[in-house]
Amino acid sequence: MKLTGAEAVVKSLELLGVTDIFGIPGGATLPLTDALSRTEKIKYYLMRHEQCAAHAADAYARATGKVGVCTATSGPGATNLVTGIANAYMDSIPIVAITGQVATSVIGTDAFQEADITGITLPIVKHSYLITDANEIPYLFAEAFHIASTGRPGPVVIDLPRDVQNQVINFKFPEKVNLPGYKPTIRGHTRQIKLALEELMKSEKPVMFIGGGVVLSNAHQEVKKLAENFRIPVAWTLMGKGAFPDNHELNMGMIGMHGTRTTNTAIMNCDLLFAVGVRFDDRATGNLKRFAPHAKIVHIDIDPAEIGKNVKVDVPIVGDAAIVLRELNTMIENNNLKKTNHLAWVEQVFEWKKKWPLKTPDSTDLTPQFLISKISKAANDKDLIITTGVGQHQMWSAQFIELNGPRRFITSGGLGTMGFGLPAAIGAQVGKPNALVIDIDGDGSFQMVLQDLGTIARYNLPVKVVIINNRYLGMVRQWQELFFGKRYYAVDLEKGSPDFVKLSEAYGIKASVVSSVSELDEKIDEMINHRGPYVLDARVKEEENVFPMVPAGASLDEIIGGD
Amino acid sequence: MKHTLSVLVENKPGVLARVAGLFRRRGFNIHSLAVAPTENPNLSRMTIVVDLEGKPLEQVEKQLHKLVNVLKIQDFLPHEAVERELALIKVHSTKETRAEIIQICDIFRAKIVDVSQDSLAIEVTGTEDKIDAIVSLLKPYRIIDLARTGKVAVSRGRK
Incomplete structure (x- = not known):
């Protein structure tokens, strides 16, 4: 079959099961764009900014488990993807970013719209390619998707010079890829799993500690089985939210800087930390020297480089979380093992949970915490997906939205990218057309990406956007209040912010304001039941703070608030 | 302390940049670096002398292993090579x-x-x-x- 390079890209994408692609075309991707116009199998979502294309592909991958695909032209189009690629890299999300490049004959001459995108993205990709011969397209696309989606997932960049897109080739798709330097360890070592089981049996104060790796490997069922079977309390990182049901009695809540008192206290007192798919990030662990001081640590992760990186591990297990836990659960079942030596600890945890529940502030004003907990209640029976920007609203969402399944909380964890929420809602809604997708956003985060309301309007995506509007860059303001003598500087957004209702209406999107508790239920219901997109400008109390809080660098038992 | 790593890589454009960039990003200092193709022209051998300054070699080795183009890493003790x-x-x-x-x-x-x-x-x-x-x-x-x-x-x- 004779195809041009651009047609070979499209054919490869079809064969790899791609159905949606987010992007903005340009001079260097014209042949590719033209080839995409001739396929029925792939829908092109025209975005308003390339950063949003990358974030949409990222959230699409998080919501569906498939590889997300985005595309941009050479030069500025490609460099605009960079933040989105870095975001996917930090959270281990499988995306493939296809960029146009100037023709091979002029690469390196500072040609119009030339940027060395494979060079620029080198430290933030799992792998990348600059394809200089179209004959390599089918194989390298298969390779790229394999690398992005297996092992510890991550972003892959494919740079396609314009002349390569026009080169005619004989299309042949590979049956499988063979990468001598890439063989992720999937199955855990049985002896290590036995050791982990021994530690579990011995432990009188165990904590299971789960993260994004549980979501990525679809290990949530195995986690639940183990937790319930042995009655082990579960703590989670921001990236692990939803992987263990929030409404479960064994759920202790989030760990770390804005984690629950119960979880942080349990971590400081446990004798076994059974960690699955986590990377011991500083926001989760606080002061590493004093982290889990009495605990032996079992660490299950597919990336050997994560084991021992930040904390010393007693039982390392390299492997896919779901496969390792399945083997462990099978050992428990086959030997009919029961665990009772830790039940006093479980009672202790239940007492802490009762003593330190997350509470919304006692206030007659509309507080963000109360608003978010109301949204959670109103949407509880729906097929709910929450996306967020980054800042206070993100932490309150992690605290007050109840989610009982994985892939429902889509947030920028590692990179902490403000502006992630809106494009993430677009990607999640495209991937899950029947879900109720709510972007809980900040007024600061939202204004970094508001141009993509245009994308929502164009495709009439029924995305709901709740702007937690406190007229501040709230998290920075909180730190200025607590650690910089309340000297607020460069954080006030009151001046210069638009009327969000008028702005949304200018895009043809229904919108309204809520500013008091009395009208809250009605507005939330109206939003949830509206069939199309909807923006709710929630004018909340200005100077609310996120608590509990463990200051940066402090130990997890140095908690402010929440008692 | 200096350590000698012998790294077998695919002989492809950009591999040197990936390896050198990784050392820089993870905060390791390259003392010297020699690269040339092996008897198999598809492969190159890099001999990297790295200045550890108290950092664990294990982390940089594991990170190197994650590079798709890296096939094999040997860490030479002084008398083994x-x-x-x-x-x-x-x-x-x-x-x-x-x-x-x-x-x-x-x-x-x-x-x-x-x-x-x-x-x-x-x-x-x-x-x-x-x-x-x-x-x-x-x-x-x-x-x-x-x-x-x-x-x-x-x-x-x-x-």
């Missing part, structure tokens, strides 16, 4: 000093590879220490140019 470096030294010489310099070269089994009225070019191979020693002996004659390859290494015996 044959290690050599080559230096080309251009040194100022006069009628009076030429003979002395040639004598020094004989002691080090170095070769004179170019000679002119006022300079000699010397080729010397050996361990880092040996090269350091000849360099220091030649310094008083005024070294005009010095190029060292950095260390290359292969394992000893059957390994």
